[in-house]
Amino acid sequence: MMKDSQDIETATTAVGTFRSSAQPDNKTRRYDRQLRLWAASGQNALESARVLVVSASATSTSILKNLVLPGIGHFTILDSEIVSQEDAGNNFFLEGPDSVGKSRAHEAVRLLRELNESVEGIADTSDLADRLTDSSYLASFSLIIAHNLSANLLDALSKLLWSDPSLPPLIIVHSAGFLAEFFIQIHEHTIIDSHTDAAPSLRIDKPFPALLNHAQSLDFDAMDDTDHGHIPYVLILVRALNSWKATHDGQTPKSYAERVEFKKAIIGMKKKADEENFDEAVAQAYRAWTETKVPSDIEALFSDTVLDTLDPVSPPFFHLLAALKTFASQPPYILPLTSTLPDMKADTNSYVHLQKLYKARAEEEKAQFTAILKQSGVLLDPVMVDEFVRNAHGLKIVRGRRWDILGENSETFGKLLLSKETRKETATHLALRALSRLLVKNPNTQEPTKEQLVAYIQNILPDHVELPEEVGVMVGEVARTPTADLPNTAAFLGGLVAQEAIKVITKQYVPVKGVCVVDLIGSWTGILEA
Amino acid sequence: MNENEQTRFIDWPGRYYHIDQVLNKPGPRTDENFNAGDAVKDFLRNQCKILVIGAGGLGCEILADLALTGFKDIHVIDMDTIDISNLNRQFLFRQKDVGKSKAIVAAEFVMKRVPGVKVTPYFGKIQDKDESYYMQFHIIICGLDSVEARRWINATLVNMVDEENPESLKPLIDGGTEGFRGQARVILPTVTSCYECSLDLLSKPTAFPICTIANTPRLPEHCIEWASVLEWPHTQGDKKMDTDDPEHIGWLYDTALARAKEFEIEGVTWSLTQGVVKNIIPAIASTNAIIAASCCNEAFKIATSSSSYLDNYFMYIGTDGVYSYTFKHEQREDCPVCGGRSVLFEVDKEWTVNDLIDALLERPDIQVKKPSLAAIRKDGSTVNMYLQGPKSLEEATRPNLEKKVSDFVGDGEGIIVTATSLPLSLDLVIKYI
Numbered sequence: 028m029m030k031d032s033q034d035i036e037t038a039t040t041a042v043g044t045f046r047s048s049a050q051p052d053n054k055t056r057r058y059d060r061q062l063r064l065w066a067a068s069g070q071n072a073l074e075s076a077r078v079l080v081v082s083a084s085a086t087s088t089s090i091l092k093n094l095v096l097p098g099i100g101h102f103t104i105l106d107s108e109i110v111s112q113e114d115a116g117n118n119f120f121l122e123g124p125d126s127v128g129k130s131r132a133h134e135a136v137r138l139l140r141e142l143n144e145s146v147e148g149i150a151d152t153s154d155l156a157d158r159l160t161d162s163s164y165l166a167s168f169s170l171i172i173a174h175n176l177s178a179n180l181l182d183a184l185s186k187l188l189w190s191d192p193s194l195p196p197l198i199i200v201h202s203a204g205f206l207a208e209f210f211i212q213i214h215e216h217t218i219i220d221s222h223t224d225a226a227p228s229l230r231i232d233k234p235f236p237a238l239l240n241h242a243q244s245l246d247f248d249a250m251d252d253t254d255h256g257h258i259p260y261v262l263i264l265v266r267a268l269n270s271w272k273a274t275h276d277g278q279t280p281k282s283y284a285e286r287v288e289f290k291k292a293i294i295g296m297k298k299k300a301d302e303e304n305f306d307e308a309v310a311q312a313y314r315a316w317t318e319t320k321v322p323s324d325i326e327a328l329f330s331d332t333v334l335d336t337l338d339p340v341s342p343p344f345f346h347l348l349a350a351l352k353t354f355a356s357q358p359p360y361i362l363p364l365t366s367t368l369p370d371m372k373a374d375t376n377s378y379v380h381l382q383k384l385y386k387a388r389a390e391e392e393k394a395q396f397t398a399i400l401k402q403s404g405v406l407l408d409p410v411m412v413d414e415f416v417r418n419a420h421g422l423k424i425v426r427g428r429r430w431d432i433l434g435e436n437s438e439t440f441g442k443l444l445l446s447k448e449t450r451k452e453t454a455t456h457l458a459l460r461a462l463s464r465l466l467v468k469n470p471n472t473q474e475p476t477k478e479q480l481v482a483y484i485q486n487i488l489p490d491h492v493e494l495p496e497e498v499g500v501m502v503g504e505v506a507r508t509p510t511a512d513l514p515n516t517a518a519f520l521g522g523l524v525a526q527e528a529i530k531v532i533t534k535q536y537v538p539v540k541g542v543c544v545v546d547l548i549g550s551w552t553g554i555l556e557a
Numbered sequence: 558m559n560e561n562e563q564t565r566f567i568d569w570p571g572r573y574y575h576i577d578q579v580l581n582k583p584g585p586r587t588d589e590n591f592n593a594g595d596a597v598k599d600f601l602r603n604q605c606k607i608l609v610i611g612a613g614g615l616g617c618e619i620l621a622d623l624a625l626t627g628f629k630d631i632h633v634i635d636m637d638t639i640d641i642s643n644l645n646r647q648f649l650f651r652q653k654d655v656g657k658s659k660a661i662v663a664a665e666f667v668m669k670r671v672p673g674v675k676v677t678p679y680f681g682k683i684q685d686k687d688e689s690y691y692m693q694f695h696i697i698i699c700g701l702d703s704v705e706a707r708r709w710i711n712a713t714l715v716n717m718v719d720e721e722n723p724e725s726l727k728p729l730i731d732g733g734t735e736g737f738r739g740q741a742r743v744i745l746p747t748v749t750s751c752y753e754c755s756l757d758l759l760s761k762p763t764a765f766p767i768c769t770i771a772n773t774p775r776l777p778e779h780c781i782e783w784a785s786v787l788e789w790p791h792t793q794g795d796k797k798m799d800t801d802d803p804e805h806i807g808w809l810y811d812t813a814l815a816r817a818k819e820f821e822i823e824g825v826t827w828s829l830t831q832g833v834v835k836n837i838i839p840a841i842a843s844t845n846a847i848i849a850a851s852c853c854n855e856a857f858k859i860a861t862s863s864s865s866y867l868d869n870y871f872m873y874i875g876t877d878g879v880y881s882y883t884f885k886h887e888q889r890e891d892c893p894v895c896g897g898r899s900v901l902f903e904v905d906k907e908w909t910v911n912d913l914i915d916a917l918l919e920r921p922d923i924q925v926k927k928p929s930l931a932a933i934r935k936d937g938s939t940v941n942m943y944l945q946g947p948k949s950l951e952e953a954t955r956p957n958l959e960k961k962v963s964d965f966v967g968d969g970e971g972i973i974v975t976a977t978s979l980p981l982s983l984d985l986v987i988k989y990i
């Protein structure tokens with residue numbers, strides 16, 4: 028990722044008395060606050076991304092701003108309009124009256140590019156209708172984002188992109204006044220580093236030989252007070268559990284009473300009342316009876332249909348997943364060990380020694396995993412293999428849906444609207460949908476009335492559905508502001524949509540499923556799923 | 558030409574086409590006080606004065622959003638200068654601005670980009686200003702990363718409320734972000750929950766015990782803390798550590814690395830060293846945009862009454878899908894700032910004054926760093942138990958640290974806790990257990 032080797036050298040010679048060869052270059056310094064989130068791998072993915080944004084509306088430029096700043100590789104704005112007086116009033120990436128009359132795409136690209144010199148930006152002033160049916164043009168991008176695209180163009184674009192899984196994902200964004208929604212149309216999205224909070228197992232209940240041997244070999248009673256007070260809780264638990272199993276048919280503590288007894292036994296191992304490491308062992312005792320096994324959501328991935336039809340051109344993720352499945356189908360039927368050891372009360376030597384045992388074992392299991400991978404004849408980048416193994420407990424496959432799948436099933440709409448949990452989200456979605464359809468139907472007759480909007484909604488719902496009050500409220504909102512791209516709504520969406528785009532591009536974190544609905548009067552967001 | 562005429566001149570036709578859709582007519586959820594049309598536009602564009610505290614990640618976004626929505630008299634305070642690591646999100650700054658005042662550069666940029674908007678910068682601390690300064694604003698928005706500064710402005714605004722004068726109640730809108738998470742909230746001082754009311758929502762910063770750092774390091778962080786907390790003062794004497802100086806970071810990195818090698822600890826890097834000593838919080842443009850937009854949207858709704866506003870807390874988490882939670886945080890009756898009631902504090906009969914201070918430091922709902930304590934007896938007399946300063950008084954009261962709390966106050970008597978960093982005092986009522 029560090030292309031600027033020149034900068035490293037300049038920086039190093041500039042620094043005085045201290046040995047500072049590790050001092051980061053300018054690029055790393057610039058991106059420091061985000062590299063702490065998605066690391067060099069995420070940054071590389073961003074820098075390779077090519078994003079097409081349809082229209083240079085205030086919302087579109089707000090989204091792009093949050094992609095240009097962290098450094099996406101390339102963006103194109105597709106917009107054939109010229110800047111109007113209205114545009115100049117609500118878009119930070121136009122220069123007020125000075126931009127009026129100029130190409131909207133060119134002005135926005137020029138001002139967005141000022142944010143980050145390393146980002147390439149292009150204005151495309153072709154006719155939208157032509158470009159949006161040109162699949163080879165669309166295929167040159169890794170992600171497409173469309174804001175308030177007219178319903179007929181959007182239908183054509185979304186259908187075309189869905190027709191071929193190799194075409195880029197599409198983020199559809201709608202807004203009117205304080206209300207908005209967006210949806211990610213994506214076929215298949217695999218995530219290695221989901222940044223899950225779930226902590227991998229320390230294998231207390233299934234200690235690997237070196238761990239068990241080490242725990243058993245220590246002579247707790249012969250230690251002096253200092254050493255005894257610094258035995259890592261992992262070793263205390265492994266040992267306590269081993270003794271427990273010896274007198275309980277090899278079983279871990281099961282019932283509440285047994286668990287209380289197990290904790291008492293740990294307390295009984297103390298030499299002095301104030302030994303914090305034993306208190307830690309008691310607090311972590313659940314690890315002794317939480318079975319180390321393949322988590323159910325990872326187990327579910329093992330039955331993914333792609334694994335049945337795996338071939339050399341299948342994405343690497345699935346080859347890795349197949350290898351993981353083989354790994355976990357062998358005793359002791361668990362995922363490869365992750366070497367990260369949490370901090371615990373211990374002296375340096377015993378902690379570092381324990382850490383080395385975990386690292387060594389993790390390397391061994393990774394080697395087993397790599398061997399399996401090799402047997403299947405797949406050659407993959409060791410860095411990727413390493414990342415996959417380290418994150419094996421948090422893998423995800425997202426299978427998205429086609430845009431507007433909701434709209435084609437009126438019964439589903441009816442159910443969502445009548446359910447208390449999804450009523451306001453559905454009402455908001457229906458109001459925005461009605462607006463986008465009716466604005467197209469009468470492009471010249473100006474804004475649809477409240478009555479027309481309600482009639483449209485009633486018409487797409489099953490006959491028996493009586494419109495709840497929320498529909499009237501949301502319809503009232505869009506009727507008040509049918510064409511308003513409010514700066515705050517644009518900025519809010521700019522953040523949300525860019526955030527999701529970053530997740531899609533980096534394949535880190537988990538993108539939103541379903542339609543994400545925003546109401547900035549009630550100040551809430553919600554999710555609508557079919 | 559007076560200012561209003563200038564403003565009219567600059568407001569080209571169609572400029573507020575989008576915003577005016579909201580201001581021209583009420584909607585289904587509009588406040589009944591809403592004065593649709595010219596009156597509300599005149600207030601927003603010609604009268605409303607708004608203060609932005611912080612011109613960093615949130616501040617840059619807030620200034621741009623406010624300017625576009627039609628606020629024309631904006632003030633901004635920030636004591637910081639621009640660093641290269643700001644450029645991945647603080648979009649009003651460029652490489653050439655590194656080293657300059659954030660407030661001044663941000664103000665100039667917004668005025669250039671959005672014609673007719675006046676942004677008045679102040680390059681300095683919020684504590685430099687007094688009540689008469691804060692009194693001039695209609696709304697105050699905070700985009701700060703410092704808990705201490707927020708507590709200060711919160712307490713200042715609560716203290717300013719005068720029941721006789723409705724103008725003295727200044728809505729405070731506070732935003733904060735950390736990585737993919739953030740929150741925006743509306744505080745009506747004395748009316749709703751205030752910043753102090755919710756201190757226990759803050760996650761506790763990781764603190765490493767000094768004995769671990771000195772004797773049993775296990776993590777790279779322990780080695781870095783050793784370099785900065787113990788070795789720096791030991792070897793550098795009185796020289797003040799500047800965590801923005803690459804030479805200082807270089808020294809800390811080298812020192813921490815040497816210690817890590819000695820103990821066979823892996824993972825000391827330049828980036829981690831910087832992260833630990835500067836307490837760096839990851840920050841990205843997108844999260845800041847979401848939270849800043851929320852703050853400005855609430856400010857707009859409050860300023861115009863064009864729609865109901867947030868009551869009173871919006872929380873966003875973007876790591877797994879889009880999760881947000883909007884709720885009403887309740888005012889705390891025993892809030893030391895807005896509650897006006899004393900806190901019942903349980904004290905062990907054997908505790909020394911030092912033990913009491915330790916217990917205070919542990920309390921997530923109080924969070925004081927260097928408290929001074931004074932006992933109030935039932936007869937109204939007061940006795941200094943321990944004062945952090947000035948030096949002579951600190952020395953005079955230092956022996957008291959080893960005395961028992963019960964030597965100073967009886968059951969049911971009070972202790973006043975003060976801290977120089979905070980414009981508040983906390984009344985404890987002592988209950989022995």
Ligand SMILES: [Zn+2]
Nearest residue numbers: 751754892895
């Ligand atoms: Zn309060």
